[in-house]
Amino acid sequence: xxxxxxxxxxxxxxxxxxxxxxxxxxxxxxxxxxxxxxxxxxxxxxxxxxxxxxxxxxxxxxxxxxxxxxxxxxxxxxxxxxxxxxxxxxxxxxxxxxxxxxxxxxxxxxxxxxxxxxxxxxxxxxxxxxxxxxxxxxxxxxxxxxxxxxxxxxxxxxxxxxxxxxxxxxxxxxxxxxxxxxxxxxxxxxxxxxxxxxxxxxxx
Amino acid sequence: xxxxxxxxxxxxxxxxxxxxxxxxxxxxxxxxxxxxxxxxxxxxxxxxxxxxxxxxxxxxxxxxxxxxxxxxxxxxxxxxxxxxxxxxxxxxxxxxxxxxxxxxxxxxxxxxxxxxxxxxxxxxxxxxxxxxxxxxxxxxxxxxxxxxxxxxxxxxxxxxxxxxxxxxxxxxxxxxxxxxxxxxxxxxxxxxxxxxxxxxxxxxxxxxxxxxxxxxxxxxxxxxxxxxxxxxxxxxxxxxxxxxxxxxxxxxxxxxxxxxxxxxxxxxxxxxxxxxxxxxxxxxxxxxxxxxxxxxxxxxxxxxxxxxxxxxxxxxxxxxxxxxxxxxxxxxxxxxxxxxxxxxxxxxxxxxxxxxxxxxxxxxxxxxxxxxxxxxxxxxxxxxxxxxxxxxxxxxxxxxxxxxxxxxxxxxxxxxxxxxxxxxxxxxxxxxxxxxxxx
Numbered sequence: 001x002x003x004x005x006x007x008x009x010x011x012x013x014x015x016x017x018x019x020x021x022x023x024x025x026x027x028x029x030x031x032x033x034x035x036x037x038x039x040x041x042x043x044x045x046x047x048x049x050x051x052x053x054x055x056x057x058x059x060x061x062x063x064x065x066x067x068x069x070x071x072x073x074x075x076x077x078x079x080x081x082x083x084x085x086x087x088x089x090x091x092x093x094x095x096x097x098x099x100x101x102x103x104x105x106x107x108x109x110x111x112x113x114x115x116x117x118x119x120x121x122x123x124x125x126x127x128x129x130x131x132x133x134x135x136x137x138x139x140x141x142x143x144x145x146x147x148x149x150x151x152x153x154x155x156x157x158x159x160x161x162x163x164x165x166x167x168x169x170x171x172x173x174x175x176x177x178x179x180x181x182x183x184x185x186x187x188x189x190x191x192x193x194x195x196x197x198x199x200x201x202x203x204x
Numbered sequence: 205x206x207x208x209x210x211x212x213x214x215x216x217x218x219x220x221x222x223x224x225x226x227x228x229x230x231x232x233x234x235x236x237x238x239x240x241x242x243x244x245x246x247x248x249x250x251x252x253x254x255x256x257x258x259x260x261x262x263x264x265x266x267x268x269x270x271x272x273x274x275x276x277x278x279x280x281x282x283x284x285x286x287x288x289x290x291x292x293x294x295x296x297x298x299x300x301x302x303x304x305x306x307x308x309x310x311x312x313x314x315x316x317x318x319x320x321x322x323x324x325x326x327x328x329x330x331x332x333x334x335x336x337x338x339x340x341x342x343x344x345x346x347x348x349x350x351x352x353x354x355x356x357x358x359x360x361x362x363x364x365x366x367x368x369x370x371x372x373x374x375x376x377x378x379x380x381x382x383x384x385x386x387x388x389x390x391x392x393x394x395x396x397x398x399x400x401x402x403x404x405x406x407x408x409x410x411x412x413x414x415x416x417x418x419x420x421x422x423x424x425x426x427x428x429x430x431x432x433x434x435x436x437x438x439x440x441x442x443x444x445x446x447x448x449x450x451x452x453x454x455x456x457x458x459x460x461x462x463x464x465x466x467x468x469x470x471x472x473x474x475x476x477x478x479x480x481x482x483x484x485x486x487x488x489x490x491x492x493x494x495x496x497x498x499x500x501x502x503x504x505x506x507x508x509x510x511x512x513x514x515x516x517x518x519x520x521x522x523x524x525x526x527x528x529x530x531x532x533x534x535x536x537x538x539x540x541x542x543x544x545x546x547x548x549x550x551x552x553x554x555x556x557x558x559x560x561x562x563x564x565x566x567x568x569x570x571x572x573x574x575x576x577x578x579x580x581x582x583x584x585x586x587x588x589x590x591x592x593x594x595x596x597x598x599x600x601x602x603x604x605x606x607x608x609x610x611x612x613x614x615x616x617x618x619x620x621x622x623x624x625x626x627x628x629x630x631x632x633x634x635x636x637x638x639x640x641x642x643x
Contacts, residue, residue: 020290020416023398027381065400065557067382068340080341084302085501085547086459086533123384123551124302124501125341128459128531129209129466138343142206 003043008036012051025052026062030069039070067122075103075111075118077156080135083121086128091144095132096121098146102153116156210309210457210467217445217471219433219453220426224313230348232355235316242316242361244432248324249369252435254285257328261431263439265451269306270296270387270424271500271529271605273450273517277439282411283419285330291419293326293334294396294410295428297349298386300339301500302551304531306455307425309467311338311345314429315352321428323362323373324435329421332372337392339380350377384555388604389422391557402559403604426455426530446472450516454530458484461491461536472516476506479515480534491536495620499528501548502609504616505541525616540636541621542628545613546574552610563607566597570614582629590614590625 002009012029016022029052033044040063049056063069079099083092096119100106103117111118127133130142136152211218212225223229223239235241248257262277283291295318299307310318322334338346353375356362366373383401385391390404393415414420430452434442443451450472456479457467463485470479476498480486487493493508498515504525506513513519517527535544553567570593577586597611618625627633 019398020418021397024378024396024416026398027379027395031379031381061400062398065383066340066380069381083547084551085497085535085544086303088544088547089460089533089535089539122341122382123555124300124304126299126305126308126339128303128305128457128533130206131459131465135341135343140206140344 002047003041004033004036004047008032009047009051012048016052022052023054026054026059027066030059030063034069038076039073072109073111075105076116077118077137079103079117079119080122080125081119082123082125082127082131082133084124086124087131087133090131092132094146095134095144095149098149099134099153102149117153208313209465211455211469212313217453218469219442219445220310220317220429220455221313221469224309229314230312230316230352232316232352232359232361235314239314239317240436241432242320244435245320245323245361246367248435249327249367249371254328254330257324257435260434260439261328264434264442265439265449266427266430266434266442267450267517268424269426269430269454269530271301271502273527276423276427279411279423280325280329280421282409283329283331283421287330287419289418290333290416291329291331291421292415293322293329293331293421293423294393294415295322295334295336296387296389296392296422296424297336297338297342297345298380298392299342299425299529300384300387301502301529301531302548303457303459303497303533304500304529305457305459306467306530308342308345309455309457310425310429311342311349315345315349316356317429317432318349318425319352319356319362319375321431322375323356323366324431325421325423325428326373327371331421332374334373334375335396335415336375336377337380337386337396338377339386340382346377346379353377383557384551385557385604385606388606391604392422393420400557402557405603447514447516447518449518450527454515454527456515456530456532458532458534460496460534461487461493461539462534463488470515473514473519475512475514476532477511479532480511484532484534487534487536491538493534494537494539495535495541495617497531497533499526500531501533501551502526502605502612503528504612505620507620524619538636540634541617541624542574542577542634545617546571546578548613549574549610552606552613556606556610560602560604560607562596562601563610566593566607567610569593570597570610577625577629580632582632584630587618587625587629591618594618 015025015028029048033048034040045059046056049059081096099119103112105112108120127140132144133142208225211221226238228234258280266276267273326334362373364372380386386395386401388403391401395401410420410422446452453469453471455467456470459465468483495505495507497503497505513523520527549570553571556563556567558564573586573589594611594614597607627635
């Protein structure tokens with residue numbers, strides 16, 4: 001049985017014709033695969049490669065380069081918390097701590113036991129006038145406080161089914177809401193070692 | 205949309221933001237009726253030759269607002285309009301420079317202004333197809349831009365016969381997937397072609413061999429959004445604003461320790477004192493300005509004593525910094541410069557694409573050195589190492605500017621705050637009150 005459903009594979013096969021050269025379809029195709037499965041498994045990447053008539057290693061090479069492709073399971077709701085300088089100067093670190101505490105997850109390669117939540121610290125998301133901020137379920141949340149984090153987590157706990165979201169190129173249900181198994185440790189993004197969680201050091 | 209934070213409304217220097225805040229400005233109807241939208245496109249397509257359009261942009265003196273500040277009209281002139289085969293306009297909407305949010309400000313407030321600028325540019329350089337490479341995290345801006353493009357097609361402003369002119373013009377989006385390096389133009393092209401985003405060696409330049417091997421004009425969002433005003437009002441009118449060599453206005457996103465963070469439209473040549481203390485309201489009560497990054501995290505820092513530096517590119521170069529992306533990050537005296545530099549080095553190390561050895565190795569090396577210093581394990585050796593690594597990252601040793609930027613963070617923070625570095629490395633103490641939320 002294939003990892004990707006036949007209608008997704010059909011959709012992927014139609015992508016190359018939309019670009020001046022077919023290779024440009026690789027990232028939109030990986031998007032479709034990730035939308036269906038939640039993350040990119042080796043089988044899914046192989047199937048994308050076959051559908052696009054590319055080498056599987058090539059497809060994996062692209063998938064490992066970009067941080068929005070996930071090679072390990074994520075929570076249904078993933079908190080992308082900016083901790084770059086503009087947000088850090090306005091308390092991003094406390095926001096990360098609060099997210100961790102509220103979702104019961106200690107590092108970015110874990111998923112909460114109910115499969116609902118995961119998080120990662122990300123680089124600047126380009127909304128610095130609203131720092132500290134984050135991205136969650138395809139939208140930005142601004143002027144974060146501990147209370148706002150609590151509310152966002154509580155809302156998602158109480159209404160588990162994801163509301164459909166729009167992807168820029170067309171409307172589509174994001175993905176099925178089946179609970180995910182707890183995470184394995186992720187392959188390194190960009191083909192190198194996984195990003196070490198930023199350790200908080202003692203003052204001074 | 206969230207509460208607007210930044211420039212809007214009528215003011216002599218509001219070229220881009222004049223109509224921002226107008227309800228439904230993101231729709232074609234309001235953009236056209238209220239803001240005079242698409243007048244410039246009509247004029248360009250029906251009353252001007254491509255050479256005249258490029259000529260106006262050259263006269264304006266507009267310089268690229270992405271970071272490098274190259275003369276826009278000159279760049280347009282590099283494309284051989286008569287070369288056979290497809291040519292492309294590629295719009296860099298991969299805004300990811302830390303502290304920079306001004307392209308998002310344009311996309312969310314007035315997406316049609318960008319659409320109009322793209323269509324004019326495409327016609328001027330002889331392209332029929334434009335691609336907007338937009339960062340994957342920009343969900344809302346992508347939706348708004350997609351809707352704006354659809355509206356423009358439906359109205360006949362884009363498509364097979366824009367404004368009735370027999371010259372097909374179309375715009376499509378390509379979503380990025382999280383990689384700072386894609387803001388570098390040749391890495392962006394690699395990504396658009398479905399590859400790992402590693403910069404190309406130049407020449408050939410994109411104007412000759414760009415997207416899919418074809419002649420390509422690459423411009424930043426803000427650069428193209430400025431074009432309709434120039435076509436409507438003339439290049440000479442634009443050139444009257446700002447300074448001789450850095451004409452016009454630019455958007456500066458001011459963030460960090462200020463009372464009123466926001467995206468402000470600033471006439472070039474104004475001082476950073478005006479930008480930080482007046483527009484952004486200065487640092488919070490009871491604190492003092494310590495340092496600011498004048499043009500994104502890649503621009504070498506300037507200490508508070510240089511607050512009267514002017515915002516034009518020549519003044520910044522004289523101050524050993526640069527205008528960069530217009531992102532002004534402000535830090536007050538409750539924060540430690542060594543920790544801030546460490547956080548930025550983590551960023552550059554993580555975002556290195558790995559193609560050039562100095563950048564791939566140097567970034568991580570610098571991070572490890574900062575870690576030792578901040579753990580109280582530093583000595584003169586670590587300080588010397590930082591300076592050596594910084595030098596190794598710079599001066600053309602890498603294909604693109606990412607390595608230089610990482611080196612400049614080290615360099616400029618040591619240059620202006622050596623004592624604080626020595627406190628950490630030699631005396632193992634931090635004499636700054638509050639520790640930032642980092643390190």
